[in-house]
Amino acid sequence: MADAKVKILLIEDEEMLANMYEVKFQNEGFDITKALDGAAGLELSKTTSPDLVLLDVIMPKMDGFSVLRAMREDPKTKDLPVILLTNLGQDEDVAKGKELGAIGYLVKANVTPAEVVESVKRELAKLKK
Numbered sequence: 001m002a003d004a005k006v007k008i009l010l011i012e013d014e015e016m017l018a019n020m021y022e023v024k025f026q027n028e029g030f031d032i033t034k035a036l037d038g039a040a041g042l043e044l045s046k047t048t049s050p051d052l053v054l055l056d057v058i059m060p061k062m063d064g065f066s067v068l069r070a071m072r073e074d075p076k077t078k079d080l081p082v083i084l085l086t087n088l089g090q091d092e093d094v095a096k097g098k099e100l101g102a103i104g105y106l107v108k109a110n111v112t113p114a115e116v117v118e119s120v121k122r123e124l125a126k127l128k129k
Contacts (some may be wrong), residue, residue: 011041038062
């Protein structure tokens with residue numbers, strides 16, 4: 001593992017889930033910042049320079065698709081890798097996420113926190129190539 005901790009920004013409105021993911025990522029050696037709504041998450045994406053963003057879709061203040069769209073329009077965040085982590089598993093939602101530039105799409109009901117961490121590690125490994 002690299003000397004500098006990999007920074008993950010988790011944008012998830014369910015506090016219990018956010019805390020669970022936070023602990024899981026910290027235990028795996030990641031530096032994790034979390035936001036409990038889309039607007040706060042968008043702000044943190046600009047100020048914390050994360051290596052990767054895990055983004056829920058259904059959230060207060062600003063949904064994940066809007067956050068992703070805004071990130072892609074901002075020169076500071078347009079290239080940030082984003083994995084959508086949501087309960088929306090419909091094909092059209094997956095397609096919309098990919099269209100907006102998400103590099104991955106995980107349906108919370110189908111993955112354990114450990115699998116989420118593994119997916120993040122896989123995507124980060126791809127990005128380093």
